[in-house]
Amino acid sequence: MSVSVETWRRKGYSLAAMRDLARRGLPRPVFDFADGGAEDEGTLRRNARAFEDIALVPRPLNGAAERDLSIELFGRRLSMPVLIGPTGLSGLFWPGGEIVAARAATAAGTAYCLSHASVCTIEELAAAGAAPRWMQIFIYRDRGLTREFVERAQAAGYDGLVLTIDNQLLGNRERDIRNGFTIPPRFGALDLAAMAGKLPWLMRMRRELPRVTFANYVRPGEASDIGAIAARMGAMLDPGMSWRDVEWLRDLWKGPFLLKGVLHPGEAAEAARSGVDGLIVSNHGGRQLDGALATIEALPRIVAAVNGAIPVLLDGGVRRGADVVKALALGAAACLVARPQLWGLAVAGEPGVAHVLDILRREIDRVMGLMGAARIGDIGPDQLFRQSKGSRDIALG
Numbered sequence: 251m252s253v254s255v256e257t258w259r260r261k262g263y264s265l266a267a268m269r270d271l272a273r274r275g276l277p278r279p280v281f282d283f284a285d286g287g288a289e290d291e292g293t294l295r296r297n298a299r300a301f302e303d304i305a306l307v308p309r310p311l312n313g314a315a316e317r318d319l320s321i322e323l324f325g326r327r328l329s330m331p332v333l334i335g336p337t338g339l340s341g342l343f344w345p346g347g348e349i350v351a352a353r354a355a356t357a358a359g360t361a362y363c364l365s366h367a368s369v370c371t372i373e374e375l376a377a378a379g380a381a382p383r384w385m386q387i388f389i390y391r392d393r394g395l396t397r398e399f400v401e402r403a404q405a406a407g408y409d410g411l412v413l414t415i416d417n418q419l420l421g422n423r424e425r426d427i428r429n430g431f432t433i434p435p436r437f438g439a440l441d442l443a444a445m446a447g448k449l450p451w452l453m454r455m456r457r458e459l460p461r462v463t464f465a466n467y468v469r470p471g472e473a474s475d476i477g478a479i480a481a482r483m484g485a486m487l488d489p490g491m492s493w494r495d496v497e498w499l500r501d502l503w504k505g506p507f508l509l510k511g512v513l514h515p516g517e518a519a520e521a522a523r524s525g526v527d528g529l530i531v532s533n534h535g536g537r538q539l540d541g542a543l544a545t546i547e548a549l550p551r552i553v554a555a556v557n558g559a560i561p562v563l564l565d566g567g568v569r570r571g572a573d574v575v576k577a578l579a580l581g582a583a584a585c586l587v588a589r590p591q592l593w594g595l596a597v598a599g600e601p602g603v604a605h606v607l608d609i610l611r612r613e614i615d616r617v618m619g620l621m622g623a624a625r626i627g628d629i630g631p632d633q634l635f636r637q638s639k640g641s642r643d644i645a646l647g
């Protein structure tokens with residue numbers, strides 16, 4: 251591990267501190283692109299608040315001198331119950347962002363999920379040797395394009411396929427609109443003042459920026475710049491997708507197949523019946539449907555609906571080891587983090603992402619120890635308590 255990770259550890263840098271460092275180092279439109287949510291950002295805030303509203307109930311006399319954080323997921327052992335979730339344009343935060351983050355995940359013994367909108371291609375990430383690696387896709391009006399993504403991921407040896415179902419229309423991200431977020435970012439004379447302090451990012455990225463695009467969508471004979479592809483992308487997505495598509499993909503993909511963006515228990519139960527291998531309870535980090543419920547609020551009913559048939563993962567607002575422990579106690583198999591790895595990337599590339607995972611690992615370990623849990627499976631809802639807005643508090647177990 252690099253010296254700087256040691257230094258950050260000595261200084262006690264949390265994920266919030268990494269966010270702050272990222273904010274200082276990135277041009278405002280780039281930071282906001284990662285940080286923001288849809289419309290009033292209510293769901294973005296709700297994800298975090300819902301974690302805060304759950305209190306932990308320790309049982310120290312259970313004795314947990316040694317903790318085992320490892321989990322088994324789809325036949326693979328992961329060293330910790332945290333994976334890196336898909337983020338488009340990670341390569342905007344650090345040169346080779348996706349590859350660098352995936353390497354950090356592999357070194358930490360966990361999985362990395364590549365976004366459809368990566369700056370590197372499906373094949374380039376595979377060639378970097380990161381494992382386990384998952385590929386995230388969408389349903390397009392042109393099912394041939396969806397099939398092409400699936401076949402490329404299969405040929406490139408990806409271990410899991412993730413169909414994101416909450417992005418069939420593009421969310422209304424007003425921060426991006428207000429900031430005039432464009433890629434590559436355009437810097438007018440007025441913006442130069444705002445660029446003070448962002449020069450290291452600009453120096454690192456200056457050769458990359460003209461090449462930053464949605465590499466998986468580049469086709470010979472078509473405009474390959476990001477603006478042209480982004481303009482096509484909205485119209486490519488199919489809001490009419492249905493269970494037929496899920497079943498079609500289930501047959502097409504050989505290996506673990508997950509749905510990401512599930513919030514309704516009925517949909518979760520139907521997924522389990524349709525042969526889906528895993529669910530990611532997600533509201534896209536509040537970037538899509540503002541007003542959607544928090545993921546940790548949705549989790550218990552979804553866990554009950556699938557009744558142990560398939561693993562249920564969760565993302566959205568996981569910023570502390572305690573958040574992970576709360577999700578596990580409510581029946582999640584693991585959590586994913588998305589924005590935090592972008593902060594790690596923005597601060598220092600691979601060691602930055604390594605530090606983000608290291609923070610979470612240490613926090614989970616400490617919280618488990620304080621809770622009296624030696625193994626992940628030892629924590630249950632009896633060790634959680636939620637303060638209700640009304641007169642009665644609710645023990646979750």
Ligand SMILES: Cc1cc2nc3c(=O)[nH]c(=O)nc-3n(C[C@H](O)[C@H](O)[C@H](O)COP(=O)(O)O)c2cc1C
Nearest residue numbers: 284335336337338365414534535566567587588589
């Ligand atoms: C910059 C950015 C890009 C994202 N791109 C994708 C994407 O391409 N596909 C996807 O399924 N989710 C995408 N997401 C959503 C994340 O995978 C995740 O669901 C969400 O950010 C919640 O996790 P977080 O609170 O840890 O950020 C993106 C999120 C961010 C912040």
